[in-house]
Amino acid sequence: MSGSPRRESSDRRVRRTRRAVQQALTELILEKGYETVTVTDLINRANVGRSTFYAHFTDKQDVLFSNLDELSDLLHLAPASRPGVLFAFSLPMFEHLQEQRRLVRALLGRRGGGVVMARGEQIMAAVVRDELLAGLPSGSTPPASLDLMITCVVGAFMALLRKWADGELTATPAEMDAAFRAVVTPGVEEALAASPRGRGPAPG
Amino acid sequence: MSGSPRRESSDRRVRRTRRAVQQALTELILEKGYETVTVTDLINRANVGRSTFYAHFTDKQDVLFSNLDELSDLLHLAPASRPGVLFAFSLPMFEHLQEQRRLVRALLGRRGGGVVMARGEQIMAAVVRDELLAGLPSGSTPPASLDLMITCVVGAFMALLRKWADGELTATPAEMDAAFRAVVTPGVEEALAASPRGRGPAPG
DNA sequence: TTATAACCGAACACATTGTTCCGAAACAAG
DNA sequence: CTTGTTTCGGAACAATGTGTTCGGTTATAA
Numbered sequence: 001m002s003g004s005p006r007r008e009s010s011d012r013r014v015r016r017t018r019r020a021v022q023q024a025l026t027e028l029i030l031e032k033g034y035e036t037v038t039v040t041d042l043i044n045r046a047n048v049g050r051s052t053f054y055a056h057f058t059d060k061q062d063v064l065f066s067n068l069d070e071l072s073d074l075l076h077l078a079p080a081s082r083p084g085v086l087f088a089f090s091l092p093m094f095e096h097l098q099e100q101r102r103l104v105r106a107l108l109g110r111r112g113g114g115v116v117m118a119r120g121e122q123i124m125a126a127v128v129r130d131e132l133l134a135g136l137p138s139g140s141t142p143p144a145s146l147d148l149m150i151t152c153v154v155g156a157f158m159a160l161l162r163k164w165a166d167g168e169l170t171a172t173p174a175e176m177d178a179a180f181r182a183v184v185t186p187g188v189e190e191a192l193a194a195s196p197r198g199r200g201p202a203p204g
Numbered sequence: 205m206s207g208s209p210r211r212e213s214s215d216r217r218v219r220r221t222r223r224a225v226q227q228a229l230t231e232l233i234l235e236k237g238y239e240t241v242t243v244t245d246l247i248n249r250a251n252v253g254r255s256t257f258y259a260h261f262t263d264k265q266d267v268l269f270s271n272l273d274e275l276s277d278l279l280h281l282a283p284a285s286r287p288g289v290l291f292a293f294s295l296p297m298f299e300h301l302q303e304q305r306r307l308v309r310a311l312l313g314r315r316g317g318g319v320v321m322a323r324g325e326q327i328m329a330a331v332v333r334d335e336l337l338a339g340l341p342s343g344s345t346p347p348a349s350l351d352l353m354i355t356c357v358v359g360a361f362m363a364l365l366r367k368w369a370d371g372e373l374t375a376t377p378a379e380m381d382a383a384f385r386a387v388v389t390p391g392v393e394e395a396l397a398a399s400p401r402g403r404g405p406a407p408g
Numbered sequence: 409t410t411a412t413a414a415c416c417g418a419a420c421a422c423a424t425t426g427t428t429c430c431g432a433a434a435c436a437a438g
Numbered sequence: 439c440t441t442g443t444t445t446c447g448g449a450a451c452a453a454t455g456t457g458t459t460c461g462g463t464t465a466t467a468a
Contacts, residue, residue: 145383156360159325190386221445
């Protein structure tokens with residue numbers, strides 16, 4: 001029964017154990033890929049009793065998610081750095097991920113099982129929504145298709161990200177960023193500009 | 205040892221068995237979701253011996269994929285119906301999937317495990333590539349970022365599709381199609397038009 | 409020092425997978 | 439209808455993984 005206890009324990013043993021397990025997970029992910037890592041692997045590598053493991057985590061996934069919170073920060077802070085630019089998170093994101101390439105690849109690639117991708121999409125969607133709402137002409141109503149638009153943008157970005165991590169695409173962060181924005185930005189800006197008040201989009 | 209034996213067997217028992225298992229799978233998917241279906245479930249529902257199952261299929265996934273080939277046809281035929289329109293596959297796709305909504309939802313949604321999504325992406329990527337190449341100004345060189353572009357487009361589309369199947373988005377096929385094309389088309393057309401020969405893009 | 413909380417690890421019940429074996433049944437061909 | 443071949447059934451099996459329980463040990467905080 002642990003779920004995701006936000007706070008750090010005061011007991012040193014607890015911290016030690018949790019750290020050991022988390023560390024073991026990233027090691028094993030790099031070696032075997034997330035999906036094939038078993039709980040048994042984890043407790044062996046971490047030198048932790050079986051019962052101890054289940055006293056701290058419910059799952060393999062629980063361990064994984066306990067390591068996945070810093071990502072959100074990076075994304076939410078990014079837009080402030082380049083005000084006025086749509087999807088400013090893009091470049092910093094690609095750059096950041098290139099540094100931790102191996103782990104990212106193991107987590108986001110096809111062998112990663114998609115759990116991390118799912119989490120990432122949620123986080124990203126929140127960021128994109130903020131940006132889009134901020135990018136609207138002041139005083140205008142969000143178009144009804146906002147959610148569809150967000151989904152498109154996030155979908156495009158994540159797809160790019162995954163293939164990149166998977167090694168199916170070779171490009172620099174700058175190129176990735178450029179391609180992403182080139183495809184997505186024109187359509188989004190048109191859509192944003194064209195819906196001041198409850199009016200539907202005005203095609204052709 | 206079966207992999208994917210293209211041809212239908214002449215032995216009635218074989219056809220019967222394979223059908224029973226495939227049928228059992230879609231039933232169980234609708235009831236429990238793909239990931240939680242076990243081989244044991246399958247053979248029970250299909251009334252098939254364990255050894256018999258493994259004589260025909262290697263996997264759960266093998267059964268799934270044996271049912272997943274008609275999709276490709278639909279996508280590849282679509283562009284011919286509306287010549288000159290980018291991403292003509294979009295609307296027919298959404299419409300087709302709406303008819304088989306429940307199964308599609310079980311297969312493509314989050315509970316579907318992503319196997320079908322992965323397959324779908326491959327198929328889609330081929331279709332999109334064809335369309336983009338066909339849409340280039342005649343005699344021009346495909347931009348180096350073609351793969352990135354394809355990834356974006358496919359990613360956006362698949363994301364839309366998944367959320368829709370998952371029930372996280374409520375919209376008509378026409379609305380889905382419109383949103384998809386609204387976001388993606390402008391950027392793509394700009395990019396296509398702007399790269400006849402190694403020249404950089406010429407904005408504004 | 410002491411009470412408490414965390415740890416270890418073995419043992420357990422349970423589920424799932426994939427293989428093997430052989431008698432019974434269904435089949436296609438003649 | 440007979441015959442030789444193929445498939446089926448289903449039990450039994452080994453292997454692996456999961457999550458729980460329990461009693462004894464040890465580190466920690468106060």
